[in-house]
Amino acid sequence: RKVGVPIRVIPISHGNPFWMVVDRKILSLFKKLPFGNGNFTRYNWRGWEIEDRYRSHLEMGDVYVQVTPEKNWLYLCNPEALMDVFRRRSDFPRPLQIYEMLNIFGPNLATVEGYQWKQQRKIIATCFNEQNNEIVWSESVSLAHDMLHYWGSKESVKSLADDTRTFSLHVLSRAGFGKSYKFQGHDEKSTTNTETSYNESLKVVLDNCVLIMALGTNFLSKPWLPRRLRRVYQACISFQNYMTKVYEDEKRTFSDKRSTDSNLMTSLVRASHEESLTSESLTEKEIYGNVFVFNFAGHDTTAHTLTFAIMFLAANPTVQDWLFDELYHVLGDRQPNDWNYNTDFPRLKRCTAVLMETVRLYTPVPVAKWTEKHAQILKVGENTITIPPATMVIPSYAAIHTHPKYWGPDALAWRPSRWIKKSSISLNSFDEEIISLQRGVFIPWSEGERSCPGKKFSQVEFVAAIAGLFREWRVDPIQQRGETLESARARVLELIDKDSAQVLLLQMLHPERAPLIWRRRQ
Numbered sequence: 001r002k003v004g005v006p007i008r009v010i011p012i013s014h015g016n017p018f019w020m021v022v023d024r025k026i027l028s029l030f031k032k033l034p035f036g037n038g039n040f041t042r043y044n045w046r047g048w049e050i051e052d053r054y055r056s057h058l059e060m061g062d063v064y065v066q067v068t069p070e071k072n073w074l075y076l077c078n079p080e081a082l083m084d085v086f087r088r089r090s091d092f093p094r095p096l097q098i099y100e101m102l103n104i105f106g107p108n109l110a111t112v113e114g115y116q117w118k119q120q121r122k123i124i125a126t127c128f129n130e131q132n133n134e135i136v137w138s139e140s141v142s143l144a145h146d147m148l149h150y151w152g153s154k155e156s157v158k159s160l161a162d163d164t165r166t167f168s169l170h171v172l173s174r175a176g177f178g179k180s181y182k183f184q185g186h187d188e189k190s191t192t193n194t195e196t197s198y199n200e201s202l203k204v205v206l207d208n209c210v211l212i213m214a215l216g217t218n219f220l221s222k223p224w225l226p227r228r229l230r231r232v233y234q235a236c237i238s239f240q241n242y243m244t245k246v247y248e249d250e251k252r253t254f255s256d257k258r259s260t261d262s263n264l265m266t267s268l269v270r271a272s273h274e275e276s277l278t279s280e281s282l283t284e285k286e287i288y289g290n291v292f293v294f295n296f297a298g299h300d301t302t303a304h305t306l307t308f309a310i311m312f313l314a315a316n317p318t319v320q321d322w323l324f325d326e327l328y329h330v331l332g333d334r335q336p337n338d339w340n341y342n343t344d345f346p347r348l349k350r351c352t353a354v355l356m357e358t359v360r361l362y363t364p365v366p367v368a369k370w371t372e373k374h375a376q377i378l379k380v381g382e383n384t385i386t387i388p389p390a391t392m393v394i395p396s397y398a399a400i401h402t403h404p405k406y407w408g409p410d411a412l413a414w415r416p417s418r419w420i421k422k423s424s425i426s427l428n429s430f431d432e433e434i435i436s437l438q439r440g441v442f443i444p445w446s447e448g449e450r451s452c453p454g455k456k457f458s459q460v461e462f463v464a465a466i467a468g469l470f471r472e473w474r475v476d477p478i479q480q481r482g483e484t485l486e487s488a489r490a491r492v493l494e495l496i497d498k499d500s501a502q503v504l505l506l507q508m509l510h511p512e513r514a515p516l517i518w519r520r521r522q
Ligand code: HEM
Pocket: 094, 109, 110, 111, 121, 293, 294, 295, 297, 298, 299, 301, 302, 305, 359, 364, 365, 366, 367, 368, 443, 444, 445, 446, 449, 450, 451, 452, 453, 454, 455, 457, 458
């Protein structure tokens, strides 16, 4: 109350692990009770932000606090104040206790703060470079082609979410480690052989990372555990062995002065070696920790976003035509292996707009900051507030991304064309630009020094995938008995709206409930 902003009291802490498992089930029962609809059912579950959007801020203003038994959570929906929080990295650090579990393979960018973070970030920034983006581009184009081949051969595609995860895992294998794999659709996956074991182990690690983080690798090594858990442990070991081998190889290559590939792992080893002359290099453990965190941070973020985008496109044939016009204009009749990262990617503005519009509405990663040990003063609009120590400070991304004040009356509609304007410097009628926005109203990759280092990586990957999929093909929902195509599309939109929830990240829970069909354009 002393902060002087509206408050909402909720009975269970947002970080309570037991509650996180049962929240929605219990609240759905509560909602049925005559007195059951209050702050508890409105706010006390994981992912409430997406259902609520900007409504709480419309009711209470740009800042309010949720009071929980453990901490106070301050929600912020004001662009200038948000940018202030992002810029003041030491005043509003990351609450590291939430991320500690990501230390499975070693300390990394996501789990350190202060000087250690600065030092790691400086080295890592050099690895996410244009040579790496070129690898991301060509691998994504090639994999999208194979994925389309698989989807195009089926009468009904139900495995969208699984296949986009395979796609993003393969891109990471190549751009992160230098290992290229042929795309295998959901029904084509073979049992492991030696060649796929690295990729397979990475997949098992990522699929089970919550379990690994919760139990720890020491516990998982116990021989009396069930087979499934031992398999997870084996995957951790072979993933670690693979990283060690690449590390040793690269160290040798470096001392021989032979040039190598620009994948993230080799660049990290090289950059670390170069920095070692100034005693600021990464340790071997930190290299492993970071390679894991690149995979963790880059896998489902892009895969879920692709799933959302393809579903939205299936429901919006006019947007597919709009995309096709750009793809035909930029890529013409050239074959995918002739598409060029340097000249084609920057021109695919509409493809980029599809990404922006999708992450605006379905932002995959929630960001949290806190005030740690000290009170902080923050100007929010006309008011200046003092935020007490140990307060969580949460950018209300789902609100700022949809507030009509910044996005207009159709803010909740998925409309990629809102991102495009005619180029001011070109006379060519097709030359378009992405609109410039006020800083702080669009924050899916966060902002400031601690924003996502994989932003461009994910943009290149997404745009290459969309170009590969939609240059010659289109997608529709499969009609159910007695349904028109129009109502099938409305059903897909309804599914996106009602069936999306925060698991680890925000995702569609059952995209297989709306099977799709891919057809070649006439
Ligand atoms: C659509 C795709 C993506 C989105 C929306 C996204 C979003 C974000 C956000 C919001 C953060 C800040 C989290 C926080 O402050 O708590 C972040 C951090 C991070 N992201 Fe991404 N990300 C994406 C893809 C990727 C990819 C492809 C990679 C790597 C290949 C990656 C690597 C990282 C890393 C290492 C961090 C930690 C940075 C640090 O703490 O300094 N991300 N990402």
